[in-house]
Amino acid sequence: MTYHRETMREKREKLQQFARGTSFRVGLIVLVAVLVVLDVMQTSTVSTKGYEISQLQQDIRELQQETGKLDYEIAKNRSMESIQARLGNLDLVEADTAEFLALADNQVAQR
Numbered sequence: 423m424t425y426h427r428e429t430m431r432e433k434r435e436k437l438q439q440f441a442r443g444t445s446f447r448v449g450l451i452v453l454v455a456v457l458v459v460l461d462v463m464q465t466s467t468v469s470t471k472g473y474e475i476s477q478l479q480q481d482i483r484e485l486q487q488e489t490g491k492l493d494y495e496i497a498k499n500r501s502m503e504s505i506q507a508r509l510g511n512l513d514l515v516e517a518d519t520a521e522f523l524a525l526a527d528n529q530v531a532q533r
Contacts, residue, residue: 440446498504
């Protein structure tokens with residue numbers, strides 16, 4: 423049984439032949455094409471997410487403005503002038519004196 427060790431020169435020549443071969447070149451082209459497609463997909467995904475984020479930020483600004491307007495309306499409707507103006511439209515009669523009912527022994531209900 424003869425054992426033949428390849429020299430470094432023979433290994434280098436085999437590697438160079440493989441690199442010059444058609445299958446290596448086709449494989450390399452396919453690999454580059456796949457990497458380009460993945461890069462385009464990632465770039466597209468990132469730009470889409472960026473657009474979605476900017477839209478959501480715009481929605482947040484609009485909702486904050488709407489919240490501010492609603493807070494203003496709430497404060498305006500809670501003001502004494504607003505309450506008195508609305509009471510005037512309800513045709514309510516002002517009570518002269520208040521009468522209170524006093525219950526014996528602080529009972530509210532009878533068993």
